[in-house]
Amino acid sequence: MSRGDFSRQSVRRQLSGEGLRPKKSLGQNFLTDETVLSDIVEAAALTPETCVLEIGPGMGVLTQALAKRAGQVVAVEIDQTILPVLEKNLQGFDHVSVMNQDILKVDLGELFRTHFGEKPVTVVANLPYYITTPIIMKLLEANVPITSIVVMIQREVAQRLSANAGSKDFGAVTLAVQYHAEVSPVRDVSPECFEPMPKVWSSVIRLVPRQKPPVDLLDEKHFFRLVKSAFAQRRKTFINSVSHELTPPVTKEQLKEILLTMNLNENVRGEALDIQQFAQISNILIGEK
Numbered sequence: 001m002s003r004g005d006f007s008r009q010s011v012r013r014q015l016s017g018e019g020l021r022p023k024k025s026l027g028q029n030f031l032t033d034e035t036v037l038s039d040i041v042e043a044a045a046l047t048p049e050t051c052v053l054e055i056g057p058g059m060g061v062l063t064q065a066l067a068k069r070a071g072q073v074v075a076v077e078i079d080q081t082i083l084p085v086l087e088k089n090l091q092g093f094d095h096v097s098v099m100n101q102d103i104l105k106v107d108l109g110e111l112f113r114t115h116f117g118e119k120p121v122t123v124v125a126n127l128p129y130y131i132t133t134p135i136i137m138k139l140l141e142a143n144v145p146i147t148s149i150v151v152m153i154q155r156e157v158a159q160r161l162s163a164n165a166g167s168k169d170f171g172a173v174t175l176a177v178q179y180h181a182e183v184s185p186v187r188d189v190s191p192e193c194f195e196p197m198p199k200v201w202s203s204v205i206r207l208v209p210r211q212k213p214p215v216d217l218l219d220e221k222h223f224f225r226l227v228k229s230a231f232a233q234r235r236k237t238f239i240n241s242v243s244h245e246l247t248p249p250v251t252k253e254q255l256k257e258i259l260l261t262m263n264l265n266e267n268v269r270g271e272a273l274d275i276q277q278f279a280q281i282s283n284i285l286i287g288e289k
Helices: 008-017 034-044 061-069 080-089 108-115 129-141 155-161 172-180 220-230 238-245 252-261 275-287
Strands: 051-055 072-076 096-099 121-126 146-154 181-189 202-209
Touching: 034 061, 034 121, 034 146, 034 181, 034 202, 051 061, 061 072, 061 080, 061 121, 072 108, 080 096, 129 146, 129 155, 129 172, 129 202, 146 155, 146 181, 155 172, 155 181, 155 202, 172 181, 172 220, 172 275, 220 238, 220 275, 238 252, 252 275
Parallel strands: 051 072, 051 121, 072 096, 121 146
Antiparallel strands: 146 202, 181 202
C-alpha cells in the first residue's frame, strides 16, 4: 500500500499478498475513506511536538497520517499476523514504534515512562466494538498524562458516551466517562468507509480528560455504586432500583426524603438524574451514616 493509497482494492490486495483475511474475532474493519482519516487527524490537533499513542493500527493507514503530523508515534497492535503489512507501510517513518501487545494487558504507566517520559500524549484509535468501553475506561483511569483521546467507535456507543440526562442513551457508562472527561462528537462514519464493511455505523468522538472531576464527592466508590444501582433495571424508578441494589442498603423512606428535599418526584428514574444530582444524593447518604 503506497502512501495515500488505501482504497478497498489496495486493502484486499495487501492482505491477500500475505495470505491474510480480516479477523472478525478482533473486530478488524480497515478504514478506506480519506475524508474520515483527515477528520480524525484534525480532531487530534497534532503538531511536530505531539506524542501519539495509537491503539489498533491494523495496516497502518491512520498511522501514516499521524506520523506525517506528529513528532512521535507508538502504535500498539494485538494481531501478530498483520505486523508484516504494518511494517511495510511504515517504512521510512523512523519516529514510529510498533508494539505487538494487547492494550488491555499493557501497563500504561510503564509504557508512558519508557516511550514518552513526562511528555503529554494524544491517544488515537479505531477501537474494536466489543472492547470499546474497557479500553476507554483504562485510559481515563490510568493516571497518565493524556491531553486528548480521539477514537472511532460504534455509533450507538458514542451516543451513550455523549448523552445528556433524560435521554434514552444516558446510563452508568455515560456518567463514568463524563466524570473523567469532557466528550464531544466529531463525525459519523458509514459502513461503506471500511473494508470489510461492518453492519453498523461508526462515530468519531473526542475526549479531553478533566483536571478535576465535575462534582465534589465524599466517597467516590459509593457514588459509582449508587450510579450502577440506579441503572441496574432501567424500567424501575430510582427508589426501587437503589433500595434493592445499593450496598450498604438504604430504605425507600430515606430515598423518598432525599428526593423531596431536592424537589424531585419520588417516581423519577435514574436516567433523569444528572451527575450533580447523583453526587448530591451520594453525599447525603454518606453523611447519614
